[in-house]
Amino acid sequence: MRKHWVRWALAALVLMAIAGGVLRAISARKAQQAAVATAAVPTETEVTLNPAEVVRALPRELAQTLPLSGTLRAVDSAVVKARVAGELTGLTVREGDTVMAGQVIARIDPLESTSRLRQAQEQADSAAAQAEVAQRTFDNNKALVDQGFISRTALDTSQSNLNAARSTHRAALAAVEVARKSLSDTVLRSPISGQVAQRLAQPGERIAVDGRVVEVVDLSRIEVEATLAAADSVAVQVGQRATLQIEGSTPGAVPGDRQVGASVVRVNPSAQAGSRSVLVYLRLDSAAGFRQGLFAQGRIDVGRSTALALPLTAVRIDKPAPYVQAVVDGRIVHRPVQTGLRGQVDGQTLVAVTGVPDGALVVAGTVGPLREGTRVKLAAPAAAP
Known part of the structure; x- marks a missing residue:
């Protein structure tokens, strides 16, 4: 009777050990699955944008300009x-x-x-x-x-x-x-x-009638003779202003400070034979330090208009239709836009846009493409020293 009881006790212990091992294995398995599930959940990223990396769509007066290039002549x-x-x-x-x-x-x-x-x-x-x-x-x-x-x-x-x-x-x-x-x-x-x-001649030469001897130029008044396409010349009128950059520098000017204002004084009524271009003449505001024959290039201001505008670089074209990366409720929203006329404001090219509201916050062109829905945070402006 005593031996019988011992066998039953041993069997019970074996069963209990097996059950405990199974329970531990199941618990470990569940813990592993929970860890894997936790790792699989993506962590939402947040992009911080500096004040210089965002712009607002605002009504701006756009200067409509035409590029030109020409040569200085007395x-x-x-x-x-x-x-x-x-x-x-x-x-x-x-x-x-x-x-x-x-x-x-x-x-x-x-x-x-x-x-x-x-x-x-x-x-x-x-x-x-x-x-x-x-x-x-x-x-x-x-x-x-x-x-x-x-x-x-x-x-x-x-x-x-x-x-x-x-x-x-x-x-x-x-x-x-x-x-x-x-x-x-x-x-x-x-x-x-x-x-x-x-x-143009040397002493001792025999000169014929109308032979050229010397060329004299008066540099106190200099103008630019520029060429424009016939279609562009229609918008040019006498009195319009232009900003030109002249080859070389004026006396006392710092490097790169070579811009000078000019005014349109004449427009040739006839197109050039062959090129079909039109000659336009601009009088420099200041002729000091410039020489005949120097190259000049710049833009003529042919008109101004007010429109909701953004920097041209803020309009992205890596999709079939142009769009902007707008910041709405702290997230990136890709807003399709239609672009219109372009103009210069403080040396920056702006473009008129429709499709965004007045005052909309848009990511600047210096920032790369951001996934739609990305959470963004606007950094506070740096404190003045």
């Missing part, structure tokens, strides 16, 4: 040309020299012109003598006609000879004036005050 310039042919002498000016209006800058050898003047003067003296002879002959014949010694026909002939002699004398005097003018033209003078831009 308003007043002149090319001194030879009016008579001959050997160039006395050319004393070089590039960069300052000259005054009327200043002698070169001469043509006057020997030939002096000889022509002397020849013309001699011919005029001869014609004057012939006219005097014809006058005396006419006077004598007139007296003889009155006395009846010669016919009226002889008097008419002497009258014709007198008229011809007088005409010959007047022609000779005109030739003297032409020769005197040619002699005066051997002296080359600058027609304007300015600086010598080019010396």
Whole structure:
């Protein structure tokens, strides 16, 4: 009886050990599954945006502008040309020299012109003598006609000879004036005050009539000659303002400070043959320090309008339709927008938009794409020192 009881006790202990192991295994399994489930639940991320990384859609006055480029040229310039042919002498000016209006800058050898003047003067003296002879002959014949010694026909002939002699004398005097003018033209003078831009001939050269000798430019007034497409030129009018950046810098200007204001003063009424472009002329507000031939580029302000606008960089185009990343109730919402006219405000390109309300908070273009629904937090502005 005692042995029987011991066997039953051992069996009970074995069953209890097995049951305990099973319970521990089940508990461990449940704990493992709970840990896996907890790890599988994603943690929601939050993006912090600085004040510089968000912008607001606000009504702005947009300046509608047109890009342009052109070359600086002096308003007043002149090319001194030879009016008579001959050997160039006395050319004393070089590039960069300052000259005054009327200043002698070169001469043509006057020997030939002096000889022509002397020849013309001699011919005029001869014609004057012939006219005097014809006058005396006419006077004598007139007296003889009155006395009846010669016919009226002889008097008419002497009258014709007198008229011809007088005409010959007047022609000779005109030739003297032409020769005197040619002699005066051997002296080359600058027609304007300015600086010598080019010396186009050298002393000792034989210059033909209309041969180019010196180019003089007046840099006190400079304008920009720019080209615009025919379609763009329609919006350009005299008096419109422009901001230009000139190649090179002005004296005393810091590097990069090369912008200057300008005004449209003329618009060519005809398009250029071939390119079909239109020339536009702009007067610089200040010509100090600039040189003819420098390159200029900038924008003409052709109009202004007010519209709800955002920086162009804030409008994203990585989807089929443009959109903005708006911040609504602390989360990112992708809002489709329609864009309109563009304009410049404080050097930044803004674009008119529809599809967002006035005052909407939008992520700036400096921030990359954010998933829609992402939670965002706006950082407080840095305290002033």
